[in-house]
Amino acid sequence: MITIQPNSKPWQHLSSSTLNCQLFHVSSETKKLSFGTVTCNSIKDQDNKKAKIKRLVLSQEGRTKLDIRPDKQFYDYPRFVTHVDDKFISTLTSVYREKLRPDTEIFDLMSSWISHLPEDIQYKRVVGHGLNAQELARNPRLDYFFVKDLNQDQDFELESCSFDAVLCTVSVQYLQQPEKVFAEVCRILRPGGVFIVSFSNRLFYEKAISAWREGTAYSRVQLVTQYFQCVEGFTQPETIRKLPGTGGGIQEEKSPLSWIMGLLGLMSGSDPFYAVIAYKNFKPIYD
Numbered sequence: 245m246i247t248i249q250p251n252s253k254p255w256q257h258l259s260s261s262t263l264n265c266q267l268f269h270v271s272s273e274t275k276k277l278s279f280g281t282v283t284c285n286s287i288k289d290q291d292n293k294k295a296k297i298k299r300l301v302l303s304q305e306g307r308t309k310l311d312i313r314p315d316k317q318f319y320d321y322p323r324f325v326t327h328v329d330d331k332f333i334s335t336l337t338s339v340y341r342e343k344l345r346p347d348t349e350i351f352d353l354m355s356s357w358i359s360h361l362p363e364d365i366q367y368k369r370v371v372g373h374g375l376n377a378q379e380l381a382r383n384p385r386l387d388y389f390f391v392k393d394l395n396q397d398q399d400f401e402l403e404s405c406s407f408d409a410v411l412c413t414v415s416v417q418y419l420q421q422p423e424k425v426f427a428e429v430c431r432i433l434r435p436g437g438v439f440i441v442s443f444s445n446r447l448f449y450e451k452a453i454s455a456w457r458e459g460t461a462y463s464r465v466q467l468v469t470q471y472f473q474c475v476e477g478f479t480q481p482e483t484i485r486k487l488p489g490t491g492g493g494i495q496e497e498k499s500p501l502s503w504i505m506g507l508l509g510l511m512s513g514s515d516p517f518y519a520v521i522a523y524k525n526f527k528p529i530y531d
């Protein structure tokens with residue numbers, strides 16, 4: 245088990261023999277990056293039991309990428325860009341506003357310099373993960389972050405049942421072992437915690453898995469739904485689809501025609517928005 249130490253501790257680099265990822269603390273005062281201290285205990289207790297994967301969703305072929313270089317190489321230099329347009333981002337932020345409770349603990353999986361969280365809401369702790377340390381260090385919402393290639397190793401060095409929400413934004417298409425990653429997400433979520441996976445139709449084509457590249461908008465939603473369903477412990481996933489309207493604004497999808505038009509790319513305007521969402525064990529009801 246890896247425990248993230250409180251802020252007040254001096255941060256030290258942990259040797260790679262004890263940890264196969266690097267954990268950083270982002271100082272709120274200086275915004276400087278320093279190495280994080282973590283403690284390791286043996287993974288024995290019941291809480292740390294991995295979530296069960298009931299079946300594999302992808303074939304070997306479905307996991308392949310056109311660019312077979314290590315992903316770390318591809319993300320070697322920082323990209324301070326937004327990967328989707330403003331309307332997509334504002335829709336996502338609204339979803340977060342609705343689904344995430346203030347003062348809770350959040351893990352932003354496959355993050356960058358931006359987390360799209362509502363600016364006016366404070367969370368207790370936001371931990372980020374990604375492949376580029378410079379991007380993550382620039383992210384104003386992150387209290388901590390770590391760098392790890394999830395196509396090499398899918399274990400998160402994070403305590404079980406330690407987050408209320410996990411986010412994965414416009415990145416799920418790059419996972420070659422999504423079943424194991426979703427199982428890890430389930431493990432680190434608290435009961436009632438939510439996993440929000442959002443995506444559009446944009447991608448780094450050569451880095452996306454074949455099952456995604458060769459799919460349609462419809463099949464991609466199905467694929468992510470199956471990633472949830474193959475792990476024991478998630479509720480039945482729900483989907484939010486918001487397709488660009490003819491007026492250029494994002495509208496909630498209403499008719500079969502708008503769905504078909506969206507599939508065919510006949511609607512002009514902004515990036516289509518898809519989110520697949522499920523909870524660990526049960527969906528909580530709040531007042």
Ligand SMILES: C[S@@+](CC[C@H](N)C(=O)[O-])C[C@H]1O[C@@H](n2cnc3c(N)ncnc32)[C@H](O)[C@@H]1O
Nearest residue numbers: 315327354355356374375393394395413415418
């Ligand atoms: C399109 S960017 C999206 C970043 C961020 N979520 C956002 O909304 O701007 C894709 C992200 O996926 C992450 N990623 C891609 N391949 C990865 C891998 N093999 N392991 C871990 N993270 C990966 C990278 O860190 C990259 O920032």
